[in-house]
Amino acid sequence: MILGQEPEGSASSPDKAPVSTGQVASETAATALRTPDPDEVGGPPAGNRFIAALWSANTVTVTVLSLFLAMVIGGVLICLSDPTVTAAYGYFFAAPGDAIAASWTAVSEAYANLFKGAIVDPAAVTGWLDGENTIWLALYPLSETLTYTAPLVFTGLAVALAFRGGLFNIGAQGQAIIGAAVAGLVGFGLHLPPVVHLVFTLVAGAIGGAAYGFVPGFLKARTGAHEVITTIMLNYIALYFLSWLIVQDGVQDPNRTDAISKPVDENALLPKLAGGDLRVHLGILLGVAAVVGVGWLLNRSTFGFELRAVGLNPDAARTAGMSVAATYTGTMVIAGALAGLGGTTVLLGTAGALTGSVVGNIGFDGITVALLGRGKPWGVLLAALLFGALRAGGNRMQSFSGIPVDLVDVLTALIVLFIAAPALVRSVFRLRAGRTGRLETTVAKGW
């Protein structure tokens, strides 16, 4: 049963005020038939409708249930790999309570620490209220979450923007690496006053990423080489280039024997936003600004319109007089600049010097962020916050509960897997068919 087919009776249910004239009654009935939107109808039926809407397969419900399903599977993994729990299951039929209690303890403790590490630790808050520790300790989890979020916003946008233009940018990793490398060269190569140096370095990072994004965009536009193949290859080329770069004379830190570059100038680092050794830095604000900027670009600018048109149907866009080749190239340049900024954020926000793995995995994580954010700028921000929180919480989970932080990768992958297949989530939870059209993140297509 779908919302539009709500029986007429619900509009004139006994709870409603009695209807005086037939005219009003028919109007009400007409309203009920016309509007599937729960907000428009007052009274208790609206509540039912709200629940009905909630339990139909809409974006929010599917996302929340995907998260839930992923956590359940994660919990099963925790139990399976815990000797205490598996031992309790060894005598399950003698004392089933033991096994269930042991499972509950292991899983709840792990996820409690995930939460405490990502959002707030009640002990630190009471400690602050009692004057035992500073407020910074209470804010530490949030600071960590935002620190992990910042670069993911950029790489997530880099992938999402390309998605909207009909391109799958697997190369955010390589673009972030090249962005960070160029930013690093400017960061320790030049010596400029504060602010100026930071701006120069950020711009350098964006240009580095943009140049590296240009290559697959241009190849796609000119020769039709599939961007997935070229960007996968370019990721590895970037990786080897960086590992070569950081051991060159003039780049490698002369005081170190391992593969690490000179540290970036103090003036080029992203300023911290809080005291008390909290790591959160300006990068998260830049990320929000980027979200606003990309939102404007996509929805309000001419280029954004062309980008979306080409993404939806390149043939129609071409017929309408748009240059598909120029749009592909432009999209990849902007996506590359965003990913380059992501790499630069890591370098200037937390790392401080180039190493072979300076950008970590932010490019690949950007893919999952963009998918979870469904290719929309604000969705990307929310998704990046979720994955940033998982990363931050994962660290605490590892040190306090002994659950390897790798579980976060499993959770991330499962969440996105379920989101990519809304039909699966719908059948698991027996959701009613909703506006699933909106749930398809991308249209499946070939090389």
Added chain:
Amino acid sequence: MTTTVVDEAPHVVVRPGFWTRERRTGAVLVVLGLLAAVVFGLLAHADASAKFVLSENAEGPSFSIPGRTGAIAFGLIVTVAGVLLLALSTAKRWFGLLVGVAVVALVFSLLCSQISAASEGLQFMPVVNVTRQSIGYSVPLVFGALAGVLCERTGVINVAIEGQLLLGAFSAAMFATIAASVWVGVIAGGAAGVAVGALLAFFAIRYRVDQVILGVILIVLCTGLTGFMFERFMASDAETYNAPAQLPVWEIPVLGGIPVLGPILFRWNALVYFVFIVGILIHFGLFGTRWGLRTRSVGEHPTAADTVGIRVLGLRYWNVLVAGLIAGIGGSYLVLDAGFQFSKGMSAGKGFIALAAMIFGRWNPVGAMLAALLFGFVEALQTFLSAIGSPIPSQFLSMAPYLITIVAVAGLVGRVRAPAADGKPYVKG
């Protein structure tokens, strides 16, 4: 905007009349050859010579090439090949041969210069040894590339080869140790690959999820899963969970005793023989059997295949699962070949090079095997060059497979084309 914009089809390349594929390649080769003659000539040692020994060490039959002369001469051979491609009107017919000669000459130019410039006592190349290494390095790539070919010929993109190798390696290490048998490890590795293949098939075919996205997600899943299990079981207790034995080497009687060819071709463990035999079987299967014709037709035009009564989805499930088995066994090779312990992320991008090999081999099993051998040779060359202290950065040689693949897909040297229905879910109706 003018109407000329309409011509900008992204998949149509307008070939200018004069700059045909042969002429463009020729121009590139001329530049490369001159560059090699100058750069490698300068890097080479003028008085020393490069010695190529046909054995696994410094002893045995050998031939020597004077370093600088050789480097310049081979560079010029590349140039000549390029000029021929530029000038000959029949260049099209000789294209493969000339490019092949040029590539071999380029490698020899590099070798002459680097070997002669090595320090005293290291100025030789054990050819048998390097060839054996090339084959050894290429084996996981061949496994991965064959898995890719099987999937994509049937219309399912498989980016998740990396994940299949990784999970296969993990599973092989774990079960080979627990069961104290390498063969159990091989089976467990294959089973893990099948499991990933099943997920790929299920989501790609049943739920029609974009297959490239799916592959990326599966890689993240496998990375997370193996990392998690590694920390939970193997990190603390490697003796019980992560001490796999080594696959025994089976030397083929009589043939293994042949000098030069014996050690190169007939002294390997079972998986190496297995993968090359399977590769050739798949090649003949694809192009010579009913199964192959059906697989290819499902990959090229599923609607037509369905019309004549081929079960499109069933065949796709079947082939993706078999591909998973192959890739998983490839993963087990990573640990069982030398009895290595499993380590986090030990596939180290081999799945992506395998993908590159498949593309470079033009979605053809034998082509993919040859491409994997070429990429294996590049890796062996890099190991050899760093062993003799060559100044050429190893990172640039590591980039080579990826660069070659980009050149191939960009159509600079001939064009590669995927099966027509690759990655497109089939909806009946």
